[in-house]
Amino acid sequence: MNQANLTKIRTNLHRRQLINSLFALLGMMIIAIALIILLGLTIKMAIQGYPRITPEFFTSFPSRRASSAGILSAWVGTSLVMLVTALAAIPLGVASGIYLEEYAKKNWIADLIEINVTNLAGVPSIIYGLLALGLFVYQLRLGESILAAGLTLALLILPVVIVTTRESLRAIPNNLREAAYALGASKWQTIWDHILPYSFGSILTGIIIGLSRAIGETAPIITIGALTFIAFLPKPPLSGEFPFISFEWLQAPFTVMPIQMFNWVSRPQAAFEINAAAAGTVLICMTLGINAIAIYLRYQLRKGIKW
Amino acid sequence: MIIGYAMAQTIIKSTNKQQYKPKLDRQIREKIIELVLFLAASSSVATTIAILYILIKESFLFFQQIPILDFLTGTKWTPLFVNPEYGILPLLSGTLTSSIVALTVAIPLGTIAAIYLSEFASKQVREIVKPALELLAAIPTVVYGYFALLYVTPWLQSFLPKLPGFNLLSAGLVMGLMIMPFISSISEDAMSAVPVGLREGSYAMGATKLQTALKVVFPAAISGISSSYILGTSRAVGETMIVAIAAGLRPNLTWNPLEQAATITAYIVQVSLGDLPHGTIAYETIFAAGLTLVLMTLLLNIIGYFLAKKYREIY
Numbered sequence: 001m002n003q004a005n006l007t008k009i010r011t012n013l014h015r016r017q018l019i020n021s022l023f024a025l026l027g028m029m030i031i032a033i034a035l036i037i038l039l040g041l042t043i044k045m046a047i048q049g050y051p052r053i054t055p056e057f058f059t060s061f062p063s064r065r066a067s068s069a070g071i072l073s074a075w076v077g078t079s080l081v082m083l084v085t086a087l088a089a090i091p092l093g094v095a096s097g098i099y100l101e102e103y104a105k106k107n108w109i110a111d112l113i114e115i116n117v118t119n120l121a122g123v124p125s126i127i128y129g130l131l132a133l134g135l136f137v138y139q140l141r142l143g144e145s146i147l148a149a150g151l152t153l154a155l156l157i158l159p160v161v162i163v164t165t166r167e168s169l170r171a172i173p174n175n176l177r178e179a180a181y182a183l184g185a186s187k188w189q190t191i192w193d194h195i196l197p198y199s200f201g202s203i204l205t206g207i208i209i210g211l212s213r214a215i216g217e218t219a220p221i222i223t224i225g226a227l228t229f230i231a232f233l234p235k236p237p238l239s240g241e242f243p244f245i246s247f248e249w250l251q252a253p254f255t256v257m258p259i260q261m262f263n264w265v266s267r268p269q270a271a272f273e274i275n276a277a278a279a280g281t282v283l284i285c286m287t288l289g290i291n292a293i294a295i296y297l298r299y300q301l302r303k304g305i306k307w
Numbered sequence: 308m309i310i311g312y313a314m315a316q317t318i319i320k321s322t323n324k325q326q327y328k329p330k331l332d333r334q335i336r337e338k339i340i341e342l343v344l345f346l347a348a349s350s351s352v353a354t355t356i357a358i359l360y361i362l363i364k365e366s367f368l369f370f371q372q373i374p375i376l377d378f379l380t381g382t383k384w385t386p387l388f389v390n391p392e393y394g395i396l397p398l399l400s401g402t403l404t405s406s407i408v409a410l411t412v413a414i415p416l417g418t419i420a421a422i423y424l425s426e427f428a429s430k431q432v433r434e435i436v437k438p439a440l441e442l443l444a445a446i447p448t449v450v451y452g453y454f455a456l457l458y459v460t461p462w463l464q465s466f467l468p469k470l471p472g473f474n475l476l477s478a479g480l481v482m483g484l485m486i487m488p489f490i491s492s493i494s495e496d497a498m499s500a501v502p503v504g505l506r507e508g509s510y511a512m513g514a515t516k517l518q519t520a521l522k523v524v525f526p527a528a529i530s531g532i533s534s535s536y537i538l539g540t541s542r543a544v545g546e547t548m549i550v551a552i553a554a555g556l557r558p559n560l561t562w563n564p565l566e567q568a569a570t571i572t573a574y575i576v577q578v579s580l581g582d583l584p585h586g587t588i589a590y591e592t593i594f595a596a597g598l599t600l601v602l603m604t605l606l607l608n609i610i611g612y613f614l615a616k617k618y619r620e621i622y
Binding site for chain 1: 333336337340341343344345347348349350351352354355357358361362364365416419420422423424427428436438439440441442443445446447448449450452453454456457458484487488513515516517518538541544545546547548551552572575576579580582585593594597600601604605607608
């Protein structure tokens with residue numbers, strides 16, 4: 001190999017390595033810019049909304065006067081809807097996950113359910129709203145209530161819960177199941193006493209991520225006809241008189257945080273923009289806080305167990 | 308061993324406590340549990356059936372009054388006016404234009420970010436950046452809509468002075484920013500799953516990291532990457548709040564992102580906000596629009612399925 005050839009190869013190599021480094025820089029910049037833009041927008045919103053985030057903001061009802069409007073009915077509504085969502089989605093999703101991962105035989109029914117779950121995850125959220133409007137509100141006559149909204153969001157996050165449950169169960173090594181069977185445990189005993197406790201943490205992470213998605217969902221709840229202006233609270237579930245527990249709140253009309261914010265954004269007056277910014281800041285803190293818990297849990301779990 | 312021993316202990320303890328139960332009893336219990344779990348799993352199929360049933364039933368009532376041909380070819384969508392017209396084309400053009408803007412942002416940026424994360428970034432960087440990007444996906448879409456309307460549109464107006472306050476461009480740009488993490492996260496997973504042996508082979512031939520990434524890893528992961536694009540597209544088509552807030556609610560047959568227009572999803576929101584009486588034709592329009600949307604996303608899913616199948620590499 002003569003000297004000319006070597007120089008040629010070196011220049012070629014340098015050129016390729018330069019392009020390589022430029023690309024790495026580009027990749028880094030794109031990620032940084034995306035994160036910085038969103039961080040910047042969020043901070044701008046937080047600064048704009050900050051003056052409105054006072055204790056009164058959380059304890060007053062919405063009002064026609066922007067300066068005295070608050071998010072009391074919105075955050076109470078969000079909490080109650082989330083309660084219904086969790087109560088419906090967790091048992092249904094975890095049970096489906098267990099069936100698909102531990103019981104389902106390789107046949108067309110299992111395939112059908114499997115394909116179906118994947119497809120449902122891709123259905124736009126507003127379609128769930130139409131389903132809820134047709135089914136829950138008009139066919140089952142649940143009305144435009146907390147119950148209908150909670151069930152809608154539960155259906156919406158069901159695929160997330162199912163998929164994470166399956167992944168968590170799959171991560172449990174088979175020797176554990178075999179050990180249990182060898183000692184005479186039945187299938188359900190194996191799952192309930194051993195498999196579920198070990199996978200509890202990662203299933204919980206999936207549930208939390210699903211719920212944080214549900215908190216931010218607006219479209220399906222608007223579709224079922226959630227009101228945008230609510231100046232009262234649903235009846236409390238616990239009361240001092242007999243029978244102590246009341247389920248009337250399930251039928252109550254309601255509003256949730258994203259709808260309250262949407263209502264304020266779509267008003268022309270600038271004073272409501274500040275309210276929207278404040279509500280948005282609270283909403284972001286809620287979802288990011290919940291996600292942070294999930295990420296922390298996932299991190300801790302990955303560190304803890306080594307099979 | 309230790310686990311097995313502990314299990315044996317618990318099982319012995321519990322059998323000592325309980326009375327002897329015949330085997331049949333236990334088998335029945337197991338069967339019941341399996342049945343209950345099966346019913347839970349079929350609830351997802353029931354959901355799909357319910358969605359199709361509701362959409363088709365209400366759309367059927369709609370199409371009894373409006374011919375399908377008029378619906379598909381009409382160029383005016385004014386169901387709430389005195390002289391209503393029911394042509395879906397303006398809503399479709401709005402939906403597609405905003406999606407195209409979003410994807411022109413999300414696909415290149417998402418792909419480059421994914422290549423960077425999977426091939427160039429160190430493990431520590433990945434551990435921090437990936438969850439950070441996933442957090443972006445967790446921001447509620449109504450907040451993204453707020454950004455688009457109140458921050459991005461005024462910023463765009465500073466160099467496009469003719470831009471109206473509601474427009475498809477800023478909605479699309481912000482939507483692209485929202486979709487980018489989905490694309491980069493799924494593509495990154497697909498590229499990380501490519502066996503290291505393929506990369507080592509490429510490095511051994513003297514390729515740089517970039518050449519390896521583009522000519523070996525990317526083609527090997529193309530099925531996962533293309534399904535991330537499809538998922539991104541169906542997110543864009545179905546995205547509601549950003550377009551409802553920032554793109555305006557006036558149906559407008561246009562392919563120009565600098566104008567305002569309504570999308571299918573924005574129309575559904577607009578109608579739901581007013582109090583529409585159940586059973587009127589205006590009420591049925593949202594189901595016909597919803598059915599169109601579902602068919603579009605279904606088509607995308609099917610394309611995605613076949614793309615993934617066609618390009619699946621077997622290592």
